[in-house]
Amino acid sequence: xxxxxxxxxxxxxxxxxxxxxxxxxxxxxxxxxxxxxxxxxxxxxxxxxxxxxxxxxxxxxxxxxxxxxxxxxxxxxxxxxxxxxxxxxxxxxxxxxxxxxxxxxxxxxxxxxxxxxxxxx
Numbered sequence: 001x002x003x004x005x006x007x008x009x010x011x012x013x014x015x016x017x018x019x020x021x022x023x024x025x026x027x028x029x030x031x032x033x034x035x036x037x038x039x040x041x042x043x044x045x046x047x048x049x050x051x052x053x054x055x056x057x058x059x060x061x062x063x064x065x066x067x068x069x070x071x072x073x074x075x076x077x078x079x080x081x082x083x084x085x086x087x088x089x090x091x092x093x094x095x096x097x098x099x100x101x102x103x104x105x106x107x108x109x110x111x112x113x114x115x116x117x118x119x120x121x
Contacts, residue, residue, distance in 0.1 A: 008035060012078035020047070020058040022074060027067040029074050033058065039077040 011017065011032055018030035022043075037044035047055050054060055062070050076082050 008078055011035065012075065020060070022060045022062060022070065024062045024065060024067045024070040027070070029070065031074060031077075036060075036074070036077050 012035075015030045018032055020031050020033040020036065022029040022031055022036070033047060037047050043060050046052055046060055047058070049055055065073075072082050
């Protein structure tokens with residue numbers, strides 16, 4: 001199983017075989033539809049709906065978040081953990097809520113690195 005997880009992480013790192021884009025402001029993230037759609041039911045619903053222009057272009061647009069936050073979310077989809085230094089600069093924090101990611105609305109499970117109680121409002 002480790003080899004498969006390493007391969008998925010390598011896909012994130014290299015972008016090789018990317019077949020979808022996640023766009024936020026001027027940033028464009030080349031991602032793998034199979035990975036992000038399996039990990040996020042919200043993105044999957046958008047990509048599975050042939051009536052949405054995004055699905056036909058294989059692009060998913062996020063306008064409500066800052067690009068570093070979207071970068072952290074995409075990293076989570078591939079790695080299962082957050083590197084909050086990516087989203088917050090050099091101030092590490094175990095409080096993922098500071099990243100501004102709304103797990104419930106994004107269709108993401110709570111991070112296994114923190115207790116589920118940290119994500120309840």
